[in-house]
Amino acid sequence: MFRVAIIGGGPAGMMAAIEAARGLGKTLREVVLFEHEPKLGRKLAVTGAGRCNISNDGIKASAYHGPEPAWTESLLEGFAVEDLERALYRLGIPIYKTDDGWYYPLSQSAASVVAVLEERLLGQGVLMRVATYVRRVSYKEGLGFELTFKDYASGEKGIELFDKLIVATGGKSYPELGAKGHFFSQLEALGHTIKPLYPALGPIDARLGAFTALQGQRFDAHTAIFDGEDCLGRSFGNLIFTKKGLNGPGVMNLSHLVTQSPEKNLQLEVNFIGPWIEELAEAASDENNHASVRALLLRYFAPKAVDFFLTQAALNPQKFVQELTELDFQALIQTLSMTRFDITGAGDFSNSQLTAGGIATEELDPYTLQSKRFAGLYVIGEAVDIFGPCGGYNLHIAFASGYLAGKSLAEMNN
Numbered sequence: 001m002f003r004v005a006i007i008g009g010g011p012a013g014m015m016a017a018i019e020a021a022r023g024l025g026k027t028l029r030e031v032v033l034f035e036h037e038p039k040l041g042r043k044l045a046v047t048g049a050g051r052c053n054i055s056n057d058g059i060k061a062s063a064y065h066g067p068e069p070a071w072t073e074s075l076l077e078g079f080a081v082e083d084l085e086r087a088l089y090r091l092g093i094p095i096y097k098t099d100d101g102w103y104y105p106l107s108q109s110a111a112s113v114v115a116v117l118e119e120r121l122l123g124q125g126v127l128m129r130v131a132t133y134v135r136r137v138s139y140k141e142g143l144g145f146e147l148t149f150k151d152y153a154s155g156e157k158g159i160e161l162f163d164k165l166i167v168a169t170g171g172k173s174y175p176e177l178g179a180k181g182h183f184f185s186q187l188e189a190l191g192h193t194i195k196p197l198y199p200a201l202g203p204i205d206a207r208l209g210a211f212t213a214l215q216g217q218r219f220d221a222h223t224a225i226f227d228g229e230d231c232l233g234r235s236f237g238n239l240i241f242t243k244k245g246l247n248g249p250g251v252m253n254l255s256h257l258v259t260q261s262p263e264k265n266l267q268l269e270v271n272f273i274g275p276w277i278e279e280l281a282e283a284a285s286d287e288n289n290h291a292s293v294r295a296l297l298l299r300y301f302a303p304k305a306v307d308f309f310l311t312q313a314a315l316n317p318q319k320f321v322q323e324l325t326e327l328d329f330q331a332l333i334q335t336l337s338m339t340r341f342d343i344t345g346a347g348d349f350s351n352s353q354l355t356a357g358g359i360a361t362e363e364l365d366p367y368t369l370q371s372k373r374f375a376g377l378y379v380i381g382e383a384v385d386i387f388g389p390c391g392g393y394n395l396h397i398a399f400a401s402g403y404l405a406g407k408s409l410a411e412m413n414n
Contacts, residue, residue: 002029002413005147005162007134007183009035011044011395012381013168014117015402016409018091020166021124023410031126032162034149036133040121041114043174047395052110054088054399055081056392057101063393065256066361066386067195074366079400087403092116102391137165137186145376164413166378166405171355172197173382181349183383187359191373195385197357200256201394202347205245206268210312211341214241217305222274223250225257226267226340232257237390239270245344246270249390256356256387258346266343272309273336276300284329289321293332296321309335354394358385368408369401378405 002024006017013033021031033040047053059081061073081103088095093116094106105113121128131152138146145165150157172181184194208214218240225232232254239250251268258266273280276299283289283296294317297306310317313335315328324332349355359379363372369384371377380401388394 003144003160003162004029004031004164004166004409005145005160006031006033006166006168007137007147008168008170008381008383009033009037009040009128009130010168010170010381010398011041011117012170012398012402013166014040014121015087015399016166016168016378016380016406017126018117018120018124019403019406020409021121021126021406023407024414026125031124033121033126033128034132034134034147035128035130036152038131038152040118040128040130043170044395045110045114047110048104048392050110051108052105052113053102053390053392053395054095054105054113055084055103055396057081057097057103058391059393059396064386064388064397065200065356068361071361071364071366072386075397075400075404078367078404081396083403084396084399087399091120134183137190139190139374164376164378164409166380166409167383168379168381168402170382171358172349173199173352173355175350181355184358187379187383190371190377192363192371192379193360195357195360197355198256198259199347199349199352200259200354200356200387201252201390202255202259202352203242203245203247204251204255204258204268204343204347205345206341206343208241208245208341211241211308211339212243213308214305215243217241217302218248219250219270219272219301219305220275221250222271223254224269224271225254225343226269227261227264232266235389236274245341252347252353253389255346255352258343259348259352260356262345267340268343269338269340271337272305272339273300273333277333277337284321284324286321291321292318293321293324294318353390354387355382356385356387358383361385367404368412369405370408378409380405 006013017033061069064072095103134149136148140146145162148159169183188194222236224234235253237249239246239248313331369378369380381398
């Protein structure tokens with residue numbers, strides 16, 4: 001009996017289990033999926049605000065953070081957006097693309113995606129051991145991988161041998177959904193290098209000063225992180241002012257720059273008018289524009305934000321656009337596009353969507369996700385040292401790595 005163990009019941013683990021079981025067939029093999037939570041896919045079920053943002057037209061190696069762009073490019077060559085679309089359709093999960101290039105399941109439900117994957121696991125004969133914690137993994141020469149585990153429901157402990165092992169244990173983000181990060185020490189014991197773990201895709205805390213008046217207001221804005229005059233990274237996206245700072249994709253995509261360097265005195269720059277700066281300048285110089293400056297800004301912002309910006313720029317809201325002096329216009333532009341906030345911190349693992357760091361990519365084959373250090377061992381999903389921005393980039397990697405690992409394992413052992 002050829003036995004395969006997958007540790008971790010998230011999107012990567014479920015996809016790997018389905019593909020391994022499908023490729024190996026149902027005779028003379030056993031595929032076992034271990035999950036320490038009582039349910040599979042708990043984190044997947046809340047992604048995309050429950051809608052499951054599953055991929056993105058912007059998927060490319062340069063969009064990801066990782067030490068080896070060529071490794072990421074090879075992975076994506078093996079499983080691009082169209083490959084994901086075909087794989088999910090075959091499983092009974094059709095997806096569609098929004099106007100901005102974001103992909104969602106047709107059901108608009110992450111819970112539906114989890115339910116379909118669970119049904120496919122059952123259909124392929126995968127043995128699902130939920131509420132089961134794998135405490136230790138070791139390799140027995142000539143025998144295979146020995147897993148020591150405990151069943152939380154019964155309290156029973158067990159030791160079993162497996163020919164192949166796929167690790168999809170994720171990171172440390174959202175511990176209330178089961179993420180613990182405990183398994184990295186096991187991988188290290190098997191000879192792998194673990195890159196430092198730190199929170200990513202979380203809020204950024206900052207001293208907002210007068211801008212605390214914008215609490216609850218949302219903007220589509222350009223953002224950047226500065227160390228003095230050195231720009232460490234830029235992003236664009238929706239953001240919201242909170243009691244402690246800012247949240248939303250526009251800042252979440254940069255939060256890793258803060259958690260990586262907690263000792264630095266960093267600043268967050270927000271450019272509110274960036275997408276419309278040329279249009280604003282043209283409107284301000286239009287001799288036929290008889291609107292007030294307040295009416296001009298109401299094209300782009302909510303009334304509360306407009307009134308705040310005009311107060312900050314010391315401009316009379318009823319002043320006509322034609323009456324704006326060069327100094328008036330520069331004061332307005334500075335308020336809208338050059339605002340910097342001193343950063344005081346960023347999200348921790350409890351409120352960040354992702355864990356950066358993990359298994360070094362150079363120690364894994366990008367086409368199969370098999371370990372170069374340990375034959376028969378595969379590492380996939382968030383456990384690997386690669387991550388992308390908000391918008392389906394990380395779910396794509398989870399499904400891609402799971403699919404490639406499961407498929408290649410089956411092909412090599414048929």
